[in-house]
Amino acid sequence: MRWDELELETLAVRAGIHRSQFNEHSEALYLTSSFVFKNAAEAAARFSGEDPGMVYSRYTNPTVASLQERLAAMEGAECCIATASGMSAILACVMGLMKGGEHIVASQSIFGATVQLFNNILKRFGVETTFVSATDVGAWERAIRPNTRMLFLETPSNPLTEISDVPALAKVARAHGALLVVDNCFCTPILQRPLDLGADIVIHLATKYLDGQGRVLGGAVLGRRDVIFEGLNGFLRSGGPTLSPFNAWVILKGLETLGLRMRAHSQTALELAQWLEEHPKVERVHYPGLASHPQHELAKRQQKTGGGIVSFDVKGGREAAWKVVDATQLISITANLGDAKTTITHPASTTHGRLSAQARNAAGLGEGLLRVAAGLEAASDIKADLARGLSKL
Numbered sequence: 001m002r003w004d005e006l007e008l009e010t011l012a013v014r015a016g017i018h019r020s021q022f023n024e025h026s027e028a029l030y031l032t033s034s035f036v037f038k039n040a041a042e043a044a045a046r047f048s049g050e051d052p053g054m055v056y057s058r059y060t061n062p063t064v065a066s067l068q069e070r071l072a073a074m075e076g077a078e079c080c081i082a083t084a085s086g087m088s089a090i091l092a093c094v095m096g097l098m099k100g101g102e103h104i105v106a107s108q109s110i111f112g113a114t115v116q117l118f119n120n121i122l123k124r125f126g127v128e129t130t131f132v133s134a135t136d137v138g139a140w141e142r143a144i145r146p147n148t149r150m151l152f153l154e155t156p157s158n159p160l161t162e163i164s165d166v167p168a169l170a171k172v173a174r175a176h177g178a179l180l181v182v183d184n185c186f187c188t189p190i191l192q193r194p195l196d197l198g199a200d201i202v203i204h205l206a207t208k209y210l211d212g213q214g215r216v217l218g219g220a221v222l223g224r225r226d227v228i229f230e231g232l233n234g235f236l237r238s239g240g241p242t243l244s245p246f247n248a249w250v251i252l253k254g255l256e257t258l259g260l261r262m263r264a265h266s267q268t269a270l271e272l273a274q275w276l277e278e279h280p281k282v283e284r285v286h287y288p289g290l291a292s293h294p295q296h297e298l299a300k301r302q303q304k305t306g307g308g309i310v311s312f313d314v315k316g317g318r319e320a321a322w323k324v325v326d327a328t329q330l331i332s333i334t335a336n337l338g339d340a341k342t343t344i345t346h347p348a349s350t351t352h353g354r355l356s357a358q359a360r361n362a363a364g365l366g367e368g369l370l371r372v373a374a375g376l377e378a379a380s381d382i383k384a385d386l387a388r389g390l391s392k393l
């Protein structure tokens with residue numbers, strides 16, 4: 001079977017299966033830290049790499065390998081390396097591919113922990129980061145230095161769903177010999193394949209939509225074999241942030257329903273966005289699937305749908321926004337996303353609370369902003385739950 005001839009939905013169910021001698025139907029879970037060798041010579045050959053078989057689960061594990069193979073097929077990547085969490089995927093990417101004295105240009109609209117990693121930790125090892133607007137291609141170009149090795153972004157961004165122009169930024173990266181890294185958390189390969197758009201590397205927070213039911217942490221880095229495997233494998237083996245086989249198995253099973261789930265999340269999010277846009281107590285809705293979104297046309301070119309995340313500004317600032325949060329009875333008040341359960345968060349006082357008020361304003365994260373990650377409940381029930389608070393304002 002040639003994977004590149006099959007549809008994504010088929011790959012999500014079928015790619016990466018290697019049955020054991022028992023011919024089990026569901027993917028096997030190899031919960032083992034090490035593997036046994038037939039004799040001393042085989043042990044030596046495994047350790048030297050001459051024999052590609054399994055040695056130790058920090059190096060390789062059959063369940064983790066299945067997940068890597070399936071995800072690589074889905075992203076159209078030559079190679080995938082799975083990691084213990086989304087953050088360790090980003091860490092592995094930088095530690096494996098960069099050295100002290102080099103420079104990153106990153107979108108200013110990236111995940112808070114990624115900003116902390118770049119600013120507070122990597123800086124101590126001589127890697128500097130310049131943050132620029134997610135949507136201003138000229139600003140990326142101007143921020144590039146002779147030592148720039150990596151351009152890093154999330155599209156759509158969190159929580160404002162800004163869309164970065166991946167083909168245009170891929171051109172900028174290539175012209176300067178840098179790698180374009182795209183965190184594909186919000187879309188997953190079902191809605192967007194960054195490698196097809198010209199990116200060099202895709203990062204996944206498997207913790208979110210790939211698992212899809214809020215159970216385990218996991219991450220992955222995907223791209224060309226010479227970049228990903230040569231660059232990251234050594235760091236993973238010696239540094240240790242490898243994915244546990246149990247988590248790999250949960251995510252592998254999660255992928256089977258990813259296509260169905262992403263379409264359902266997107267449909268509900270669009271319905272919520274359209275309803276919120278008409279609501280008198282809502283100032284503005286941020287959703288790439290709405291014609292009012294500033295990068296709606298670009299989103300239509302890059303993504304199959306607007307995705308599952310909707311943000312909106314309520315009139316009346318923090319007080320009003322908190323009222324809407326506190327009036328919910330169904331929606332979970334938690335910062336996680338990509339779950340079957342709908343979640344709501346007030347970014348200015350939670351995920352983005354550490355930013356100065358000035359930095360938040362510059363990023364457009366107002367006090368009235370709420371982010372909803374649409375789950376798989378009936379859209380009518382989610383609407384009614386949000387209406388409870390909105391109608392009291």
Ligand SMILES: *Cc1c(COP(=O)(O)O)cnc(C)c1O
Pocket residue numbers: 085086087088111113114154158183185205206207208217218219
């Ligand atoms: C959740 C998230 C991460 C971190 O993933 P973990 O698995 O929690 O480490 C990074 N980037 C984005 C965009 C996220 O949403």
